[in-house]
Amino acid sequence: MLKLNIKRIKGYLINLKFLILFLILFASCHDNYQNCIDLDYGSEYIKIKAVEESDKNYFKYFCKKTEVFGIKIYATENVANEKLFHAASVLAEYLDNDEDGTADNQRIVNRLIDKKAWLLMAMNEEESSAAIRFPIRNSAFLELYDEEVSIINGNPRFDASLEEILHLITQHGYAEVYPNKFGENKHSEIGKAMDMARGGYFKNVPNSYPSDAWYTYDDKTCNYSCQITEYTYWALTSILGAQEFPGRLEEIQHEWRLNTKEKLKNGDELVYSLLTDPQFKLPVNIPDGKYRE
DSSP states (O other): OHHHHHHHHHHHHHHHHHHHHHHHHHHHHHHHHHHTTTOOEEOSSOEEEEOOGGGTTTTTTOSEEEEETTEEEEEOTTSOHHHHHHHHHHHHHHHSTTOSSSOSOHHHHHHHHHTTOEEEEESSHHHHHHHHSSOOSOOOEEEEEGGGOOSBTTBSSOOTHHHHHHHHHIIIIIHHHSHHHHOSSTTSHHHHHHHHHTTSOOSSOOSSOOTTOSBOOOOTTOOHHHHHHHHHHHHHHHHTTTTOSTTHHHHHTTTBOOOSHHHHHHHOHHHHHHHTOGGGOOOSSOOOSOTTO
16 A cells, blocks of 8 residues: 555656646746747748747747748747758758759658658757657657757858758658658668668667678667668768768768768769669758858
8 A cells, every 4th residue: 555655646746747847848938939929030032930829739839930841940949040040941952952942852842741740949959858748749850959050061060950951851751752762661772772881681770780881870779760861861961072071080980981972982882873863853962051042
């Protein structure tokens, strides 16, 4: 009986903790919402404004938003306007790489819209965790933190928006529109290319990779599908030149060795051929956060 009561008390305390956290978060987000009401920031092509009542689920947690080809980005008040604008520009440049105002591959955009895919921006991981602690109806989203966005790639650090936004596009777009080519499984062409890059098929991250592997991602929380998402990112951004600034190879070689277009072309012909195939209309220029400027 005593053990049962102790369990009940612990349960009540946990529930009380979450209730208090919810009340604090709700109150602070309400204030944030009020602080963004008059927000008007951006360019002719990308507008940042306050969230609205029509945003329903999202307006409780976030303060400002923008939209690119129908794909939304929601951000907390603490995210700098210039960082949000930069992320939106990167998304626009990935989807409209020739910057003519029209998406290069409308099938990808349509799929992202159908899935209600979106990007969550917060100041850091802690703030993001607070926002998503409560149920968000649509799980087709990825996170990007203000503190990891560099307006200029490589100065002072790699611009994480180039990674996270590309993950959104490939995982929820290309993998589903072209399942035989980009499906995140061992039967797709990208899956087969990844297995060669890792030195064999590994359903889960191994304790060690073969010595001749050039893709050796070691995060054990990243399943096979996740490994393909990361592999696609490494390969495509290397083709586009995002991974070759001074000191970058030393930072990443523990998980990726072919950090330039030339290295990838010579060292991983399968993925190079797939990612440069014009029928898929993948980007040929790395985004710089200056969409149509």
